[in-house]
Amino acid sequence: MNEHVAGSGAEPDPADAHPESDAALRGVIDDYMSTFEPEPEDTAGLRERILRLVRDDLYRGPSTHLQTGRGNPFSISTASVRSIVRIAVDSVDGIRARSVDVEPAGDPEGSAATVALTVAMRAGIPFAATAEVIRGSVAAAVLAELGIPAVRIDINAEDVYVD
Template sequence: MNEHVGSGAEPDQTSADSQRESDAQLRGVIDEYMSTFQPEPEDTAGVRERILQLVRDDLYRGPSTNLQTEQGHPFSISTASVRSIVRNAVDSVDGIRARSVDVEPAGDPEGSAATVSLTVAMRAGISFAPTAEAIRRSVSAEVLAELGIPAARIDINAEDVYVD
């Protein structure tokens, strides 16, 4: 369904208008902040545009999950990518299909591990307990291989059964 039907504006125009409005709001916030501490003009050259570009880049990338390498270096990866990694690991287990996936930073320090919660659909006739252990092994191995962090906890909820 086209969300722009009846708006009288083309999708590209609506997107451009939305970006201009966001830019104007951000400029207002930046100007208000800048007026409170009165930096020298040479210190502000390009600051507004750099901040706006960072915000645009973040919006373009979408929601991110913040994690840390085993050496303690923080990094950010799109949440969609993390979910895709987990879904692929779940789907590799015979008779299982991933449904919803949620990955949250965990560990000490925060982000040095991950907590995974997921729902699955199971093929009729599969025993849940041994299959859940196979899912945990697969997800744990994939998260460690792809993200370089361990899965501290993997919660699985079977919410549907299907017949091939």
């Protein structure tokens, strides 16, 4: 496996990222190819194209799969989705985002989102009123940035802090 050295400018090779996944995928492709016996011209480079897609996906990290209001599917990195929610939560006075989980929801799935998050709040802040402000901020950010509604926003106050 290639090692990435900070500051070297060299990126790790995604092909080296998950050799077990590559081997498993190669097995599935081989089974498929032996069962259906496609014409050789139909399979030229198929395995490498599939593996390149899988490697690229692994290299980018986990994705959240959603759809636009018109039903067009899209993927966005889960880290980006969490960042959108964190910024919305942190914009509320006296609140700091902790964990964030966003899951596709709606019918069809991915046309909406459910959000579960934990927060730390400054001592003396009334939770019930502030939770509604957090929900409004998160709902607006999800709609503005992702183009889908947040149909459920669960908030758990996990910690209290003093400035």
